[in-house]
Amino acid sequence: MSILDRFNLGEGFKRYFQVRPALSDPDRHKVFRIRHQVYCEELNWEPPRPSGEECDNYDQFSLHCLMTRSEDPNNLVGCTRIVMPPPDDPSRPLPFERSCADSIDRRIIDPTKLPRESIAEISRLAVRAQYRRRKGEDRQAVPIPEEEDRGTEQQPRFPYIPLGLYMASVALAHRRGIETLFVLTEPRLSSHFAKLGVEIIQIGTPIEHRGTRIPSMMQTSKIIKGLRFFMRPMYRTISDEVDRAIEASRSPSGHMPH
Helix, strand or coil: CCHHHHCCCCHHHHHEEEEECCCHHHHHHHHHHHHHHHHHHCCCCCCCCCCCCCCCCCHEEEEEEEEEEEEEEEEEEEEEEEEECCCCCCCCCCHHHHHHHCCCCCCCCCCHHHHHHHHHEEEEEEEEEHHHHCCCCCCCCCCCCCCCEEECCCCEEECCCHHHHHHHHHHHHHCCCCCEEEEECCCCCCHHHHHHCCCEECCCCEEEEECCCEEEEEEEHHHHHHHHCCCCCHHHHHHHHHHHHHHCHHHCCCCCCC
16 A cells, blocks of 8 residues: 555545445445345345345435445445435434334433434445455454555555445535434444544443444534544545535436435
8 A cells, every 4th residue: 555545545545445425226226235245145134135135114214325446336345324214204213213222321312302304323334245354354244444454455445445434424414414423333433433533422232233232423513523634635535525426416406316
């Protein structure tokens, strides 16, 4: 990995990867195929689907992100989604509100009392096997970022893939006016992200959900303001990519397709 990549994560990211909101049907189908490969075929967390696509009832109320290799947009890397409360039924629980109903500490935060249009949940992060193959990662949908492991020129790893997916989610949420992002995290994630200036706040006791998971929250405005200086170029690069994709996809009426 070059000196430029090491000291300018924005340039390094552009060299290897692209990430964009999946606003078209073809892009959403790519997201669902990645999820099927990871969640159904490799990890057996979900039953295989005849369609070869993993999707659920939350997807119709979600914004999806798709990561590809920059030199080949057909080389799929990973994906994630932001689940939002349905506009016509804003009190409908987000996925974590169901799975963590008994573990959320409502003295810290009570999602039911927040403006529902300002909250969402990051979920269904998935990275294809060839980009997460490291000891201990065969049972993980997304690798936990380790700065000392940068991969190879052909298969670059840290910090672009997991951080790129999270940063794209933050950029997309910020653009949509979503201030509070909830996520079920692995126990190690908070300490790793804290080093980057990303504060992940635990809001309840751990649960068993495909391993130990901690209900947590992030504030989009605080993340953007609090990023360490070396992370800011990467966030700007990803935010610009998200903005360009949204502007390019706008309908004549000026609305972003959902």
